Structures are given as C-alpha cells and as structure tokens.
Amino acid sequence: MVVDKLRETELDRLFQAFADSTRRDIVRRVTVGEFSVSGLAALYAMSFAAVQKHVAVLERASLVTKEKRGREQIVRGDHDGLQKARRLLDEYEHIWRQRAARMADILAEG
Amino acid sequence: MVVDKLRETELDRLFQAFADSTRRDIVRRVTVGEFSVSGLAALYAMSFAAVQKHVAVLERASLVTKEKRGREQIVRGDHDGLQKARRLLDEYEHIWRQRAARMADILAEG
DNA sequence: CTTATCTACAACCATTTGGTTGTACAATAA
C-alpha cells in the first residue's frame, strides 16, 4: 500500500497542531488581525517561550507564517494548512455519504 | 471569556484522534465496512493491544462506536465526531473569507 | 552609549502517547 508517507506525516502535524486550544485560538486571532509573537504571548497565562513553541508547531503545520519586521516577528494565518485539513475531512464525509447511499440502495432492493 | 472548557477538551480529543495515520486509516475502514477489533488488528504491523488503544482513542473522540456481538467487538464509524471537526474547520474557513472580503473592501476604497 | 524589548534556543521537568508483554476471562469450536 505505502499510502504516501510524506502526506501522512504532514497530516499528523496538521491535526496535532489543531489538538490544542491555545493553538486554535492563535490561529483564529492571526487570521483576523496582525500579531507579533510577544503580542500573542501577552494574551495567555503562560511564558513567552511556551507561546513561541506553539507558534512553531503551527508554522510546521502550515497554519501560520512568520515574517520579520524590525525586531518583531509578525505571525499571520496561512490558508494552506487549513485547506489541507478541510480536504481530508471532506474526503471522510464523502466516504460517509457513499456508505449512506449504499445502505439506501440495499433497503430499496430489499 | 472562559471559552467553554468542555467543548475545548472535546476538540482536543477529536483532533488528537485524527493526528495519527493508523487511526485515520481505521476511521476510513470502519466507515466503509464492518470490522472487529481483532479484524482491524490483523491489518497493521503492531500488537492487538496497540490497535485496541487506538480504537479507544477514537471512541473517546466520538469517531467510532463499539458494539459487542458474540465474543467479538464490532467497530463502526460514528458521524458525530467527524461533523464536529468539520464544523470547526468550516468556522475557520468562514473567518478566513471574512478577512479576504475585508481586504477586498479596503482595496476598493483606497 | 546604555537600557529596554523582542526573539531564539538550550536545558530541564512532569505528563502523555504509542508501543510492548503478560495475565485473565468469556465465548466459540473441536
């Protein structure tokens, strides 16, 4: 089978990135507006370094990008990761609907 | 704020459950057909107990259900978890589109 | 120049995760 190992680890990272409420909140915020890493850090009851790590996780998952501006690092939402995650769940939804259709057919035949 | 702690841990579990390729594969399989836990275990290069744990993770995330049939435990796909995950990502997509629309407005004004 | 701010990164720690083996028990098959 081999199932495309690269894409699999990409998806691992994506969903892992979503699996934390602080990171989900960061994604929402940086999609709406502009935040530096320290600007984000000010929002949560944890250290700067902890937030920095969360941002790094999101970056590896293509859910945010960072861009240096002066001494600050501006974090912005990246549509790429979100799209990929949605695509996978849509795939699952499709499989589900096919199954539902098959079951309807069986009932109609019966 | 308080952001509904219950729903947040629910989402933590959901995305954590998706963050493993074996578990994603199990979800696909049990959505299409019927599998016992040992039937699933036969598919992967890991112990029965490991697969059993994966199924437990999926069950806690409302992505599968188990039903006892004789001495077997039948695993089936559960649409509930999938729907919730999709709903969250759709929310994010919506936020993204609003942002895009805002940016278009600004360009139109300017 | 000196000080304050923003970031990066290492080292450390506790807990969780993803795997293992082993034991026990219920249900089926011989």
Add this chain to the structure above:
DNA sequence: TTATTGTACAACCAAATGGTTGTAGATAAG
C-alpha cells in the same frame, strides 16, 4: 471437556508534548 479465539486491562518503556527558567543576540528607545 478442552482448546482456541477475541477481548480487556495492567505494568512497563522510550519518545514526544507542553510547560518552565536561563542565556544570548538584534533592534529600538532614552
């Protein structure tokens, strides 16, 4: 009845995760 099969669960282990503090380097402000 006895053996086999399917499951559950505990105990254990290595690695990853989510947090901390501390140090150091750029950049901006006084």
